[in-house]
Amino acid sequence: VQKSLVRDGQIKNALVALSEALDSRAILTGEAITERYSRDWSGDYVGEPAAVLRPSDTSEVAAAVRICRDACLPIIPQGGHTGLVGGATPDAAGQIVLSLERMNRIRALDSLSMTMVVEAGCILQTAKEAALAQGCLFPLTLGAQGSCQIGGNVATNAGGLNVLRYGMMRNLVLGLEAVLADGRVFSDLRALRKNNTGLDLKQLFIGTEGTLGIVTAAALRLYPQPRWVETLWLSAESITGIMALYDHCRREAGELLSAFELITAPCLELALELDPNSPLPGDVARFPAHALIEIASSGGPDLRPWVEELVASMFENGLAQTGLMAHSTAQAAALWRIREIMVEAQQRRGLHLRTDISVPISAIPLFAARIDEVLAQALPGVKVLTYGHVGDGNLHINALPPAHLQGSAFRPWLLPLTRKINEVVDAFGGSISAEHGIGITKRTALEERLAPVDRELMHAMKATLDPDGLLSPGRILVV
Numbered sequence: 001v002q003k004s005l006v007r008d009g010q011i012k013n014a015l016v017a018l019s020e021a022l023d024s025r026a027i028l029t030g031e032a033i034t035e036r037y038s039r040d041w042s043g044d045y046v047g048e049p050a051a052v053l054r055p056s057d058t059s060e061v062a063a064a065v066r067i068c069r070d071a072c073l074p075i076i077p078q079g080g081h082t083g084l085v086g087g088a089t090p091d092a093a094g095q096i097v098l099s100l101e102r103m104n105r106i107r108a109l110d111s112l113s114m115t116m117v118v119e120a121g122c123i124l125q126t127a128k129e130a131a132l133a134q135g136c137l138f139p140l141t142l143g144a145q146g147s148c149q150i151g152g153n154v155a156t157n158a159g160g161l162n163v164l165r166y167g168m169m170r171n172l173v174l175g176l177e178a179v180l181a182d183g184r185v186f187s188d189l190r191a192l193r194k195n196n197t198g199l200d201l202k203q204l205f206i207g208t209e210g211t212l213g214i215v216t217a218a219a220l221r222l223y224p225q226p227r228w229v230e231t232l233w234l235s236a237e238s239i240t241g242i243m244a245l246y247d248h249c250r251r252e253a254g255e256l257l258s259a260f261e262l263i264t265a266p267c268l269e270l271a272l273e274l275d276p277n278s279p280l281p282g283d284v285a286r287f288p289a290h291a292l293i294e295i296a297s298s299g300g301p302d303l304r305p306w307v308e309e310l311v312a313s314m315f316e317n318g319l320a321q322t323g324l325m326a327h328s329t330a331q332a333a334a335l336w337r338i339r340e341i342m343v344e345a346q347q348r349r350g351l352h353l354r355t356d357i358s359v360p361i362s363a364i365p366l367f368a369a370r371i372d373e374v375l376a377q378a379l380p381g382v383k384v385l386t387y388g389h390v391g392d393g394n395l396h397i398n399a400l401p402p403a404h405l406q407g408s409a410f411r412p413w414l415l416p417l418t419r420k421i422n423e424v425v426d427a428f429g430g431s432i433s434a435e436h437g438i439g440i441t442k443r444t445a446l447e448e449r450l451a452p453v454d455r456e457l458m459h460a461m462k463a464t465l466d467p468d469g470l471l472s473p474g475r476i477l478v479v
């Protein structure tokens with residue numbers, strides 16, 4: 001009781017100081033704190049922020065951090081709440097949420113240098129549209145792009161659909177501005193493509209999920225907007241067949257291959273339940289594995305005749321069994337909608353298993369087969385949903401519960417089934433987190449796998465940058 005009284009006093013005093021340092025719209029307390037700030041998209045964790053701070057510029061973030069540090073109040077940075085590992089959700093009580101949502105300006109866009117400087121709270125879709133308006137492409141593309149923010153993308157080192165061509169967020173960040181745990185501002189927003197001047201300090205804040213600093217702005221790398229985009233759906237007899245298609249496309253299309261997604265039959269079945277009017281040919285549903293492929297170029301001659309030849313050759317040599325080449329932008333969008341709706345359909349089924357792993361690309365067929373065996377043995381009747389960015393060796397092995405374990409009855413199974421999957425990942429030399437990060441959900445699994453040197457270095461880095469452990473405590477590292 002005494003501890004919580006002291007904490008209440010600290011919060012009260014801090015709020016007085018905060019109300020002097022920040023503008024009137026920046027602080028939410030009590031009933032003004034809506035559910036939005038207490039949970040994320042997954043709904044796996046629900047917290048109770050002591051207060052929500054919504055600074056409008058970097059100096060307000062720095063002031064807020066200094067006041068919270070003086071009052072020993074832990075801070076959880078929040079972006080668009082679409083993270084899938086619980087990192088942005090505050091604990092039950094006493095933590096301060098720092099939302100970047102009001103810092104959403106595009107500070108600069110240079111279409112000759114192909115760079116833009118964007119504040120952390122800018123929604124990814126908005127940043128993409130601003131680039132498009134200048135004939136440029138910001139290539140990060142993911143299902144949550146209408147809600148997730150640039151700061152969240154940096155903090156999680158987000159991946160998505162076009163990584164095989166453009167890389168993950170880390171590859172797209174040229175410069176960064178971040179507020180440190182003591183309120184100092186690290187600022188290097190020079191959008192330089194070459195800069196070999198010792199330690200690349202911005203990397204400290206990319207993929208570290210707000211544990212080493214609060215990202216306030218980023219200088220981003222842009223590309224020419226694609227002029228010719230061809231979208232294909234091709235089906236095969238097995239995942240091995242899909243990997244043969246991948247190999248062929250990779251070699252023939254080279255760097256023009258922009259996306260290559262695997263969708264297995266159970267995933268397609270779920271999507272078609274929600275979207276029965278898809279443009280797919282009727283026989284597609286008979287095949288066990290499918291690829292959604294994008295080949296694009298930013299200049300040169302029209303790609304269509306060449307891609308038509310490529311597709312014809314894949315049918316002639318038996319690599320593809322059936323499929324569709326989108327004949328319009330609307331049809332291409334309808335194909336991508338199947339990919340999107342498949343995720344939505346899983347969410348609608350309620351509690352289910354979600355994972356995000358990577359293995360060497362060539363190991364995918366054997367790995368997926370082993371997972372099917374292991375899960376069927378562990379829990380007969382479980383419906384395994386395998387899909388993902390196979391061009392990056394990144395699979396999402398998700399699973400729906402058997403009929404008798406719907407809803408919360410499935411909860412006790414989540415951890416044991418995840419453990420089984422992680423054991424197979426280890427056996428194949430893979431990673432337990434390919435693109436979603438560690439957050440709270442995966443910190444124990446990470447801890448079990450960290451080599452002693454890695455653990456020491458990670459803790460040393462945290463101790464140097466956040467000696468009081470006030471930034472996103474308990475995320476990534478078990479404290």
Ligand SMILES: Cc1cc2nc3c(=O)[nH]c(=O)nc-3n(C[C@H](O)[C@H](O)[C@H](O)COP(=O)(O)OP(=O)(O)OC[C@H]3O[C@@H](n4cnc5c(N)ncnc54)[C@H](O)[C@@H]3O)c2cc1C
Nearest residue numbers: 079080081082083087143149151152153155159160210215
């Ligand atoms: C439908 C759907 C599809 C998705 N598809 C993909 C995908 O294909 N690829 C992929 O990589 N991810 C995917 N995700 C996961 C998610 O969208 C990404 O992790 C995204 O980058 C999170 O951004 P956010 O702004 O929502 O961050 P939040 O969820 O708000 O936060 C995520 C983490 O970053 C920290 N953080 C947020 N903002 C900052 C900041 N400014 N400074 C420091 N730390 C900060 C938080 O504390 C938290 O730890 C998907 C999610 C959904 C719901």
